[in-house]
Amino acid sequence: MALDIGIAIGLFIIFLIVLIGPFKIKIIEQNLEVFLFICGVLALTISGFAKLVDAAGAVIETGWRMDIVKEALIAPLYISNSLKLPIGIVQVVLVVGLIIYKWHKPIHGAIRTMTEKLSLKVMAFILIAVLGLFSSVISAILAAIILVEMVNALPLTRKSKVDLTVIACFSIGLGAALTPLGEPLSTIAISKLQGPPYHATFTYLIEQLAVYIIPGIIAFGIVGMFFLGKVDPKDEGMKAEDYKETLRDVIMRAVKVYVFIMALVFLGDGFKPIIFEYITKMPPEALYWINTVSAILDNATLTAAEIGPTFSQLQINAALMGLLIAGGMLIPGNIPNIISAGKLGITSKEWARLGVPLGFVTMVIYFVILFVPKYPKPRVHETHHC
Secondary structure (H helix, E strand, C coil): CCCCHHHHHHHHHHHHHHHHHHHHCHHHHHCHHHHHHHHHHHHHHHHCCCCEECCCCCEECCCCCHHHHHHHHHHHHCCCCCCCCCCCHHHHHHHHHHHHHHHHHHHHHHHHHHHHHCCHHHHHHHHHHHHHHHHHHHCHHHHHHHHHHHHHHCCECHHHHHHHHHHHHHHHHHHHHHCCCCCHHHHHHHHHCCCCCCCCCCCHHHHHHHHHHHHHHHHHHHHHHHHCCCCCCCCCCCECCCCCCCHHHHHHHHHHHHHHHHHHHHHHHHCHHHHHHCHHHCCHHHHHHHHHHHHCCCHHHHHHHHCCCCCCHHHHHHHHHHHHHHCCCCHHHCHHHHHHHHHHCCCHHHHHHHHHHHHHHHHHHHHHHHHCCCCCCCCCCCCCCC
16 A cells, blocks of 8 residues: 555655754754654554555554554663663663763773873873774763763863764764664664574674675774874863863753654654655665665664665665664764763754764765675675565
């Protein structure tokens, strides 16, 4: 059954509003969580009029229902709904925020001591590469919190801090995908592929994507060093930020993250008619590029809709890499982006200034690596194309 044109147009308008609004209207930029929440509510309401049927003829539920409300309420409180780990984004943001609030002086002092012993460029490489490589173990959430505290304590200009943060979030977003501990996308991908023919286990994504992701993380580390240019801590404007947060700031940041995650759940499910009707039917090359919508939509929702056992390994790898890279382009694209931008006060325009061109160049590079035959591919399971 074809998607009603009115529903498609309505969802496309909401998509454009979400994409353009934060750049054009200051009040939206200042209240991004509430804005995305409202857009998610509208998208979910419109999608309720759609009638979707999957390839097997089963009806796909859309619109408002108890399970999506429950998911939105608990998603911020669990790293993975399927694993049911009682540790979530909100708890980590709150607890670590309270720890830093209590012991910020020795923490920032240790960071500044390390900076004095190492050059800023070396510190930048370590931040980007190490956090990227370990984010699949410590989670993207904790990696992002460590990032913003270290960036705050480094003697850098505002622009350099923003650039360093954006590049590091690309790295963290990539690295976190290697295990289910890193981010929900990984858990969902493995759960969708745990049956035949892939029989995906905990190490499945490491086996398939590490050959792409690890060199990418190292490359981002090198890029970060160059983006700092010639730095001298004695220069005017090069300063480490003093800790200025109050207890209320720490609590409110956790609340805002909660609302942000709820908004992404509503947006992702609200756009389900577009995802199922158009995106999932595309060839792998087109799917790779269309997954740039991950810059503003929840990549876990897109993964759940797109990835399945009927996909070839190339389709799976291309879809996941497209989602992971595009997630770094704009603030709503990834949890690390949301946490970092909120703590450092980075605006949508500041993020996009580097995030969009860096993401596009990275997408082009990986497109060549994935689809040009002369490049080596990881081990591919035998399966049938959809």
